Amino acid sequence: MTQPLVLTLSCTDRPGITARVTTFLFERGGNILEAQQFNDRASDAFFMRVEFDPGDTSRETIRAEFAPLADEYSMDWKLALRDRPRRVLIMVSKFDHCLADLLYRWRIGELPMEPVAIVSNHPREAIEHTHLGDIPFLHLPITRETKAQQEAQVRTIAEDTDAELIVLARYMQILSDEQAAHFAGRCINIHHSFLPGFKGAKPYHQAYERGVKMIGASAHYVTADLDEGPIIHQDAESIGHADTPDELVRKGRDIESRVLAEAVRLHLEERVLLNGQRTVVFSG
Template sequence: MNVVQRNDAARSPAQADVGRASHTLTFSCRNRPGIVAAIAQALFELGANITEAQQFDDTESERFFMRVVFNQVSGKEPAGLDATLEALAGRFGMTWSLRDNQRRTRVLLLVSRFDHCLVDLLYRWRVGELEIDPVGIVSNHPVDAHAGIDFGDIPFHYLPVTKNGKEESEARLLRIVDETKADLVVLARYMQILSNETALKLSGRCINIHHSFLPGFKGARPYHQAFARGVKLIGATAHFVTSDLDEGPIIEQDVERISHSDTPEDLIRKGRDIERQVLARAVRCFVEQRVIINERKTVVFVS
């Protein structure tokens, strides 16, 4: 399987044009000698210059993972690049993805009542911190519930979810994903459980942010549950969405120590800060192609 991103991209207000063709290649395959040498030789013969390379050999699964950033010395895209990578994929049994680094990742943002993660992502986009192109915002609450947010020209979709209308709502959601040509769907505190069918259709391109505690508190008012149990750490986990609720491959996590003097309101405040940071780091990893799914886990090449 391969994914090739070629479309033209919108620019954020803070982004300048890039004058040199640049790509990021990620791939995984069964480990064997000669993989790195073959990739390097092929790119050299295409006239490409490798500017960054990271690799990982998973001895447990015997799979090899690599991320390579390269550009063309002449400033033009290497001729025959796709054909060369297809040949290498056939030779080594690779699953690979190629990203044009001048193309911005199209992101659809889903939110419910609490919109702190949404606001944070939009801010990071507007100041040029995240190389994304928000193509829409979907909420199961009307736009008045987010009156304090300036969405600018980003389309807002009110998608109410009812007990008997969940299937129809998800069908509409998938139509929006297709119509906006979204590369990534972010559940920025979207408090609705996606069906197995929808999770499968969005596999590998849907990220959720979840409060993570020890023990794990599910259901309503998780921070109040944590307070009642006297937890000493609160945290958040960003993960890919799968049919197993909140058990998808983990991309990023963080925690903060708390004490007996913290109130439930303190936990909520600190928890929101962690959620914002963890989700932003996970989105950045996806956008920069630093994360590769490895069965139930991920390989994350940190910058």
């Protein structure tokens, strides 16, 4: 039985792209299982995601024969196995609720990933409540003086483990511009407020002081601009006048966990395409 494939692509919009792509797959015996597209009129860009059963045609053949069509339209494209678990490196500091949630969802089969390592700037005892099993744990302390060296170690670990995605699961360190550029498009961060509001320290306390009626969390790709990378997923929750800062933090932990998990799922399933400083997110 053949494994389903996922084709994602983006290019300048013009008539006939959908017809050319679907005809190409049909002529090679492909059976489309799911197809979504988006025409961004503001940027004159076209985005498409297609899941399909390739039948008797190999992925290598489809890749080779699709290349001329992609070149004709100057496409940025990718052809991936739908069901292959992606290799994920997770980074965390002292707050482990997002880490615990990701590992739970992975263990029950909800997230198609393979955790290759967990890196923390604190010792393992700092996240003693989370069951890591046999996932390698690496304690890499960091100071202002050792930041460059520590980040180089992280890059080496990512390379040695063939990590395809880096997840900052409440990793409370700002990545350098070099590190952000190195992991561009494959590093997801969870921000514990509803961006672009309440950046920096203690966002829930900031929200409390402002008397807001909604709090939230944002998961986004990391860029050199602090907390301003393309947003993948957000969610919010109503709060009342009687909620204390501690209660906002408690509710925030739940929002952070589910927002990060959903962003990771969308990325793992090849449902997120970059559109400049924004994203195109195909539901599923």
